[in-house]
Amino acid sequence: MVATALAEAVTHPAAGAALDIEQVSHAFDIDGAELPVLSDVSISVEPGEFVALLGPSGCGKSTLLRLVAGLDKPKAGRLREDDSRITRPHPSRVVVFQDPTLFPWRSVWDNVALGLEAQGILKSQRQRVDDALDLVGLSSFRHAYPHQLSGGMAQRVALARALVNDPRILILDEPLGKLDSLTRITMQAEIVALWQRKGFTTLLVTHDAEEALVLANRVIVFSDRPARVKADIRVDRPYPRHRGDPYLADLRRQILGLLGLDATW
């Protein structure tokens, strides 16, 4: 079922874009005091790469994603998509936020259609909305309102809303955090399949080292706030990956050590 939905969804293949994060630092003002959040972060992502970002809670991962999306400007440093500087949001870089933030006044279908509507191309491309809904398995809920969905369903709608735009860089902020473990594993497989098919560049924030290792071909570990790149780990394993793979287990131990959890595990 998933495979056919995927095949239908691939109507507009968009190759991934390169992403350059160059010496980016960022800080927030809280009550006049400066709170440094990112400190001299440099990451260079190849087109089509799948990069997972791991780090302690509150270290600044979501903040970095907002900078990549173009929603905020960094205090210092530069971000580039291919060769153009990122200064504002663009539908080629779509974010699935930590919170699904569906529009409660729109039906599921209308929520997914949001991007195409905003870009003024919905009329001619309605099929893409249907395909995206098929992809996340929510076609029968197209007329439902967000308050009628479960947390996991809402997150899937948010994913469909992002995918329908055929982004060149897909930015995922813990999109699977609220899902039950079963749906989570299914969705992980779907994300990988989708990424392999469409070739977009993916940036995934997650708390789960195992998830990072199953999905990404590169795992970046951040330090505590202000976030610095602590480690940049290549995961050279073919897909589909197995959770029990001793190579991955070894990497996992290494990553948990970097996160200061070696004692507990």
Next chain:
Amino acid sequence: MSTYSLSDGLASGAPRVSRVPLLTAWVKDSGAGVLASVAWIAFGLSCLWWADVGDWSRTRSLGIAAFVIAAVALFGTVGADYLGSAGKALQKRAPWLVALGAFLTVWELATAKFAWLPLPFFPPPQAIIEVYTDDLPKLLDSVFASVKLQLGGYLIGAAVGFLTGVSIGWSRAVGYWVHPVLRFIGPLPATAWLPIAFFTFPSSWSASTFLIALATGFPVTVLTWSGVASVSKAYYDVARTLGAKPSFLVLKVAIPAALPHVFVGLFMGLGSSFAVLVVAEMIGVKAGLGWYLQWAQGWAAYSNMYAALIVMSLLCSGAITLLFAIRDRLLVWQKGTVKW
């Protein structure tokens, strides 16, 4: 039906187990209807049994009408099963029919028959019916004038208030200039402008329209503004990353998200504009229900005043009901998220 099914056999052929539950069910469904018909028969009798203490021409017709209503209540609720949704609706309202019939009976006795209440000030039901039949043209003219004035002023005020509210909520510059003006002028009751407005406007009609618009506009502006201002930033972030332009952010994000607040403003505006309407009609405009009330008072025509009051309250509650219906249509999505 050619095929035999189990349920068919049960429904027609099976013997009734017991009659007692059926009886209680019947009382539950139709008891109130029977009571209602009793109450209205009592009202009819109270009209016809004794002689009126005054001179009213509609007493007999009213009594007969009461019997007709009693009959409708009885057959309507007892035979509700054959009347479909109309019967169900009647059954649901039967308790109110009981109360109304009882109230009218007491009113009839207290005024027309035994004059327990001082007479010219408390006219009997038949006197008010008399107004509706004999003074109908003038009353209808007044209704028409009131509705026209109210509708014009309200629509202008709501539209201007909505646009102003969205502009203040959206643009810092507009907010800078409009906010203090709103602070200064808004809380003033619109009726305070009355004397000045009647001088400065070319006609009392345009002056009243302005005042009604003002009374509507202030709450609509403030609530639209606060609605737009309280829209979560996360919605804008989502829309912006999906390629939304500023116009999309206003029309498709800010306004729909603010709509529940806008409706609160529209309800408040409706209430305060009714007050302005009646005062404006009493003081300046020589038409409408407010003016009719004033005129009736001048002639000590108390039945006319009650008749006009009843019409007025029907119109006001009708307007509120209409606004509720519009809101329910536009905000269906809210139904599951808040308690209505």
